[in-house]
Amino acid sequence: MIPVNDLSRGFKLYQDEYEEAALRVLRSGWYVLGHEVEDFEKEFAASLGEECYCVGVANGLDAIMLGLMAAGIGEGDEVIVQANGYIATMLGVMQCKATPVYIEPDEYYQLDAANIEDAITDKTKAVIVTHLYGQATRMDEIVRICNDRGLMLFEDCAQSHYAPYKGKNTGLFGKAGFFSFYPTKNLGGFGDGGAVVSKDPEIIKQVKILRNYGSDRRYHNIEVGFNMRLDEIQAALLRVKVSHMPELLANRDHIAQRYLSEINNPKVSLPLIAEGCKHTWYQFIIRVDDQDRFRDYLEKQGVKTDISWRTPPFLQPCMVEKYGYKEGDFPVTEELCAHIVTLPMMDHMDEDEITTVINAINSY
Numbered sequence: 001m002i003p004v005n006d007l008s009r010g011f012k013l014y015q016d017e018y019e020e021a022a023l024r025v026l027r028s029g030w031y032v033l034g035h036e037v038e039d040f041e042k043e044f045a046a047s048l049g050e051e052c053y054c055v056g057v058a059n060g061l062d063a064i065m066l067g068l069m070a071a072g073i074g075e076g077d078e079v080i081v082q083a084n085g086y087i088a089t090m091l092g093v094m095q096c097k098a099t100p101v102y103i104e105p106d107e108y109y110q111l112d113a114a115n116i117e118d119a120i121t122d123k124t125k126a127v128i129v130t131h132l133y134g135q136a137t138r139m140d141e142i143v144r145i146c147n148d149r150g151l152m153l154f155e156d157c158a159q160s161h162y163a164p165y166k167g168k169n170t171g172l173f174g175k176a177g178f179f180s181f182y183p184t185k186n187l188g189g190f191g192d193g194g195a196v197v198s199k200d201p202e203i204i205k206q207v208k209i210l211r212n213y214g215s216d217r218r219y220h221n222i223e224v225g226f227n228m229r230l231d232e233i234q235a236a237l238l239r240v241k242v243s244h245m246p247e248l249l250a251n252r253d254h255i256a257q258r259y260l261s262e263i264n265n266p267k268v269s270l271p272l273i274a275e276g277c278k279h280t281w282y283q284f285i286i287r288v289d290d291q292d293r294f295r296d297y298l299e300k301q302g303v304k305t306d307i308s309w310r311t312p313p314f315l316q317p318c319m320v321e322k323y324g325y326k327e328g329d330f331p332v333t334e335e336l337c338a339h340i341v342t343l344p345m346m347d348h349m350d351e352d353e354i355t356t357v358i359n360a361i362n363s364y
């Protein structure tokens with residue numbers, strides 16, 4: 001059976017280096033907020049290709065929440081998000097006591113700039129763009145609207161490490177970028193991890209304070225903070241992975257290019273790539289008429305698939321209870337969620353495996 005993902009393959013590619021990094025930390029006697037985290041922060045920021053700063057945190061949701069808090073998002077504020085994004089983006093807004101305001105996505109599954117103006121009220125403070133599946137959002141119009149309307153722009157880059165729009169990496173377009181290093185991510189660790197990236201030193205300073213009990217120096221707490229730190233072992237392992245990202249992205253691109261050129265079935269719609277974007281294939285998403293029938297068929301051919309996610313965030317019980325959303329409120333998103341299927345995509349696939357996936361789809 002070909003899995004949708006197999007994380008052990010990524011580990012085996014650079015096993016010696018990962019083991020060396022983990023042992024280095026274990027033997028060092030220093031496990032939280034040491035030089036591995038500091039070096040990772042510097043190396044990840046440098047790898048994004050423009051002058052920026054990075055602060056490591058415990059996971060992607062913490063990055064969103066702390067980044068928004070550091071920028072002053074709070075009670076009574078509205079933050080525009082795309083309805084088909086991942087629920088962590090909305091939860092980050094809600095944890096700041098602000099309200100997520102949903103808008104529909106475009107044909108590339110990304111936030112549609114054309115829908116922003118209608119969602120703006122006098123409470124709107126910010127827009128969070130979630131670059132989904134490994135492709136950047138078309139940012140020109142979004143940046144223009146945010147500048148014109150005095151809105152802060154944030155990016156959820158949990159699925160878009162090193163995915164550029166017009167040559168600029170996601171995370172660098174607005175006030176801050178929020179990253180997750182959850183193991184499945186293109187830059188995934190071996191446990192939870194996350195980071196806030198910003199060109200604004202004040203945001204970085206404030207996130208550093210908030211992630212460590214609200215302290216600006218040892219035993220001196222100026223904020224009601226949290227414990228949301230990235231640990232040394234994760235940072236050491238992520239440093240190894242950062243150094244190999246060009247090869248890892250090339251592996252994914254090879255799989256994706258074969259899917260794009262060899263999948264040929266009128267019942268299957270392939271992903272579209274927007275002008276100015278270089279897809280990094282966090283997930284290879286296709287559209288089919290009947291998700292269940294298609295997935296059952298592929299499973300019988302030895303190919304596992306997934307759906308990320310069948311129920312959109314606004315229809316999750318916690319959102320329905322709080323905001324009273326109902327089916328039909330965001331029809332573009334609902335239609336999407338009812339038709340997308342995630343194909344196998346991982347750090348390494350044999351040519352035979354890729355061929356099996358392609359043949360299974362073409363024979364459907």
Ligand SMILES: Cc1ncc(COP(=O)(O)O)c(C=O)c1O
Nearest residue numbers: 059060061086088089158180182
């Ligand atoms: C778009 C998006 N935002 C945020 C997150 C949350 O990241 P984490 O799982 O590290 O909290 C994820 C993934 O899990 C995600 O896909």
